[in-house]
Amino acid sequence: MVKNxxxxxxxxxxxxxxxxxxxPIIDNLTTALMLxxxxxxxxxxxxxxxVLLLVSRNxxxxxxxxxxxxxxxxxxxxxxxxxxxxxxxxQRGAEMNLPNxxxxxxxxxxxxxxxxxxxxxxxxxxxxxxxFTRVLQEFNQHTLQKAAKDSLQGIAHEIKNPLGGxxxxxxxxxxxxxxxxxxxxxxxxxxxxxxxxxxxDRMLSANTHSGKADTNIHEVTEYVISIVNAENSRNLxxxxxxxxxxxxxxxxxxxxxxxxxxxxxxxxxxxxEKQQITIKTRVERKVTIQNKLNNLAxxxxxxxxxxxxxxxxxxxxxxxxVTGNAEGTGLGLSIAQQLVQSQSGTIxxxxxxxxxxxxVFLPIEESNE
Ligand SMILES: Nc1ncnc2c1ncn2[C@@H]1O[C@H](COP(=O)(O)OP(=O)(O)O)[C@@H](O)[C@H]1O
Ligand SMILES: [Mg+2]
Numbered sequence: 001m002v003k004n005x006x007x008x009x010x011x012x013x014x015x016x017x018x019x020x021x022x023x024p025i026i027d028n029l030t031t032a033l034m035l036x037x038x039x040x041x042x043x044x045x046x047x048x049x050x051v052l053l054l055v056s057r058n059x060x061x062x063x064x065x066x067x068x069x070x071x072x073x074x075x076x077x078x079x080x081x082x083x084x085x086x087x088x089x090x091q092r093g094a095e096m097n098l099p100n101x102x103x104x105x106x107x108x109x110x111x112x113x114x115x116x117x118x119x120x121x122x123x124x125x126x127x128x129x130x131x132f133t134r135v136l137q138e139f140n141q142h143t144l145q146k147a148a149k150d151s152l153q154g155i156a157h158e159i160k161n162p163l164g165g166x167x168x169x170x171x172x173x174x175x176x177x178x179x180x181x182x183x184x185x186x187x188x189x190x191x192x193x194x195x196x197x198x199x200x201d202r203m204l205s206a207n208t209h210s211g212k213a214d215t216n217i218h219e220v221t222e223y224v225i226s227i228v229n230a231e232n233s234r235n236l237x238x239x240x241x242x243x244x245x246x247x248x249x250x251x252x253x254x255x256x257x258x259x260x261x262x263x264x265x266x267x268x269x270x271x272x273e274k275q276q277i278t279i280k281t282r283v284e285r286k287v288t289i290q291n292k293l294n295n296l297a298x299x300x301x302x303x304x305x306x307x308x309x310x311x312x313x314x315x316x317x318x319x320x321x322v323t324g325n326a327e328g329t330g331l332g333l334s335i336a337q338q339l340v341q342s343q344s345g346t347i348x349x350x351x352x353x354x355x356x357x358x359x360v361f362l363p364i365e366e367s368n369e
């Protein structure tokens with residue numbers, strides 16, 4: 001039955017004029033669009049549809065919903081219902097099985113289009129729920145973080161200037177003092193001024209630019225792992241799940257090293273020797289970052305099976321001075337985010353299947369040197 005339907009649909013489709021070129025607006029939409037004709041055959045699918053469903057246009061055009069989604073009966077039913085009754089079906093957060101045996105969460109709208117009673121079409125709009133949530137999260141975070149960053153950098157400058165004076169005066173005092181016992185106090189003043197200066201420098205460090213270069217993301221991760229290994233006496237259990245086909249990208253390597261270092265240090269602090277840290281790299285297509293649609297982006301996940309960010313600080317963890325550690329400065333995530341954003345990327349936090357995910361998204365850009 002299904003086979004016959006496929007043959008009929010395909011023949012019928014191929015008898016019609018093939019329209020492989022879509023309007024640029026349709027093909028650049030983040031939303032996946034699919035149109036089924038009066039015979040329940042797919043007549044068009046845009047690029048985002050191919051990316052989201054992991055199918056190729058040539059293969060699926062002409063198929064029925066059952067053939068496209070043999071493992072998503074809820075979706076097939078929603079489309080079939082639209083042919084029967086003229087109502088729009090909206091669903092948020094539906095779990096869809098993909099051909100690669102993975103799942104993705106989607107929001108969708110199924111709209112019946114009646115031209116006249118005989119020819120009815122059904123339009124399906126699909127949006128990856130995760131990416132939508134991420135774009136929203138990023139937008140809110142970016143606005144708040146920019147305000148926090150500006151005021152912090154103003155404060156940092158105000159602290160730095162008098163600090164030099166305090167340190168210099170303490171040094172002069174030390175030289176002129178006969179009483180050795182008092183020297184203990186000038187030493188404290190000098191030491192604490194130095195500590196404060198370092199702290200302020202770290203706060204301002206997100207501003208430093210050292211220049212872009214053609215960068216291999218795996219060189220960055222390997223280098224960061226070697227630093228963190230050297231810092232820790234414990235044996236780090238880092239699993240590498242790399243996609244070796246990721247092309248080089250033209251970014252500021254030093255800034256990305258600093259960001260990934262901050263994330264990996266946090267993962268180490270959140271886990272013990274028996275727990276697992278995974279560094280995973282993938283290429284993602286059609287990714288919206290900072291309101292810009294990128295055709296290709298690197299996704300670098302730093303995953304650990306520790307407890308995740310404590311709930312009381314979760315919403316503010318990317319802001320400066322927010323820390324869950326008694327010894328922490330609360331600057332690690334804030335600086336990492338600023339550095340990655342200065343490279344047109346973003347970092348997100350997610351808790352999934354009892355794992356902590358910090359994901360760095362970086363557009364893949366070709367070197368123009
Ligand atoms: N991988 C992680 N697992 C659990 N909690 C984390 C993780 N990364 C960050 N955090 C939480 O977020 C807080 C802020 O991190 P960060 O900005 O690097 O500052 P700091 O490490 O100095 O506290 C940490 O104190 C910790 O509570
Ligand atoms: Mg930290």
